[in-house]
Amino acid sequence: MNSQIRRLASAPLLRKSKPDSNDDGMDLFARALAAQKAKAKAEASAGSANANSNAPKKENQSKPDDLDLEEEITPEEEERRRRWKEQSEQAERKQMAGRGKGIAAVAAIALAGSYAYMGQATNEDKETGFSGHHNRVRKFLNMGAKSVVEPPSVKLLPDPLPEPYQRPYTLCLELNDSLVHLVWDKDFGWRIATRPGVNQFISYLSRYFEIVIFTTSQNFVAQPVIETLDPYHYVMYSLYRDSTRLMGIKHVKDLSCLNRDLGKVIVVDTDPENFQLQPENGIELKAWKGEEGDIELSKLMKLLEEMALLATIVNLSDLRPLLKSFKALSDSPSDPWSGWVARKEQLRADFAEGERRASNSGTSETTISAPAAEPSTVASLIGSITGALFGGRGMTTPQNQQPAAQPGSNVSGSSLKRTNLIDLIEHAGKEEYALFLKEQKEQVKQMEEAKKKHEEEQMAQLQAMKDKKLKLFDYMMGAGNEPPAAPAAAAPAPQQS
C-alpha cells in the first residue's frame, strides 16, 4: 500500500477532469483504490487459474500505466465523483460570494461614513436637512479638487521689504533649460550643467531686480540645484511647481498670486505657455540643452540691465508697455535682444527729436507737447522730461565734455549739448558692470565670510536645541519653532512651573 502511494506521488498527474476542479486528488486516489481492487481480483482469479506461474510480481517495476483508469469506473463511482465535484464547486462559489459581499459591505460603510463626515455642519454653514448636507459635501469635494489645481495662496511671496532693501522691480526666472540643464547618463547618473554666464547674470542683476526663481520643477529637485547654483543667496525667493496653477497639463505661473505689483514684474521662461495668464509680463528665452557657445544669458542680462536703468531714471511705474514695445520689434519671439536694439534706436531718435524741440522752443518751456502719433508711454515721458528735468542742465559723458559756460551767457539748453538718454543708460550700464566685475572678488570674500558666520550660527542653534534635550513629542507640539528666549525671560519660568 505504501509503495503504491509513493509510486502515485511520483507519477505524473493524469487528469481526466478540468484543470481547475478542486477535488484535492481524491479522484486519483479513488481511481488507484479501484485499480488495486481490480488487480487483486484479477490476480486472485489468475492465481487460481495458474497456481504455479513463475512470473514474480515485482511491484516496484510496474509502470505508471498500471493505473487502469477507464475500465474500473462503475456507475456509482461516476455518480459519487460528479456529486463531489459539484459540492466542492458550490462551496468555492459560496466562499467567493461571501468574500465579495464582505468587501462590498466594507466599501459601503466607508462611503457612507465619508459622506457623513464631509457634510458636517461647519461654523459658517449650519443648514440643516439633506440638501444642506449635500451642498456641504459638494463644497468639500470642490475644495479638494481646486487645491490640486490652484496655487497654495494668493500671497506666494512675503511682503516687499522696507525701502532701502527692496529693489524696484521683480524678475522671475525659470530654472530648467534656462539657467541649468539636467543630464542623465549611465556612468554618472544625473548631472547639472550651468549655462554660460549664469553666475554673472544672477549676481549682477540682483542689484536692479528682486530675483525670484519661479520654476516648474518639483521643490525637492530644484532646491538643491538652487543651493548649489547660488550659494550666496542673490536669489531672494524660490517658488516651485506647487506654487503654479495647473491648466490642462501645463504648470502655469500665475503672477497675480505673487503679492507684487504686476507692473513691476518680469517673468523669463523658455516656454511662453508657462506665463500664458500674463503674457504681457513675459520674456521668452531660448532653451539651452547644454551646447557650447551660448550667449543668450549675457544678452538678456544686458537687456534687463538697460531696461532697469531706463525705467528707474524715467521713474516708470509700469514696465509692461515697454516690454510690449520692444517685443513687437523682435525678429523672433525667442530673440528679445534684437527687438530691444531696435526699440533703443527708436527711443534714441525720439529723444533727439524731443531735445531738438526743447532747444528750439527755448528754455522757458518746461513741457513739451509730445510729437504726434507717439505710441509708447516711454517716449512721451522722455519728451516731457527733457524739458522739465534737463532744461538748463546738461548730462554729460566723458565723450561729450563741454567747456564751462561762459560767464554772462544764459545757461540755456541750446548752448549745452544734452546727452541722449539712451546713450546715458548704455554708458551707465557699462560703467556699472565694470564696477561690478571689479568688486566681485571683494564681494565673494564678504559673502564667504557671511556664509561661514551663518553656518556657525546654525550650529550654535542646533547645539542649543540639543542641550534642551527635546524629545519627539515636544517637537510635535511645536517646541523647536520659537526664537531663542532671552536669558532674563527664561530664568523665572522654571521656578514658576
Next chain:
Amino acid sequence: MTGGRHDISDTSRDPCPYIIVYDIGAAFCMGAIGGSIWHGFKGYRNSPRGDRFAGTIASVKSRAPVVGGGFAVWSGLFNAGDCTLVAIRGKEDSWNAIMAGAATGGILAARSGPQAIAVSAAFGGIILGIMEGVGAMLGRLSSDSYKPVAPVLDLPAAPAPAANSSAPEDSAAAPAPSAPPKRFFQ
C-alpha cells in the same frame, strides 16, 4: 545621452528605459528580504523542534527567491507600462501610473479568464491610485518647508518683521541683502 523623458522632473529616478531594469532589481531585493522574513518565520513555526533552524533555512532558500521574483515581475511590468504610456501620451501625470498598475494586474491574471483579469486589473489600479494619492498628499504637506521666508533685517527703529511659519530648513535667514547702489537711483 539623456533618457526618454520629455520633462525631466524627478532626479531621484533614472530616466525611462533604465528605470525598468533598476526597479526590477530593487523590487527583487525588497521581495527577497521581505520573503526571507516571512518564510523564515513560517519555516520556523512549521518544523519539528530539533530541526527548526534547518527548517527555517530550507524554507527561506526555497521560497524567498520566489517572492522576490514575483515582486520583480510586478515591478518590471509596471514600469514598462508606465514608460510606454508616458511615451504614447506625451504627458507626465498620475494617470500613467494608475493605468500601468491596472495593466500589470490584468496581465498577471491573464491565464485565469476575463473575470479574473477584470478583478485583478481593478485591484492594481486601486492600489496604484492609493499610492499616487498618498504621494501627492505627502508632497503637499512637505511643501510647507519650502515656503519663501522674508529675511530678518536688523532695523534700528521698527521691530524685525517676523519670519513666517515653521522653522525653515535652510537658506532662510540669509545674509541681509545689500542696499542697491545709490548712484543712479536718486
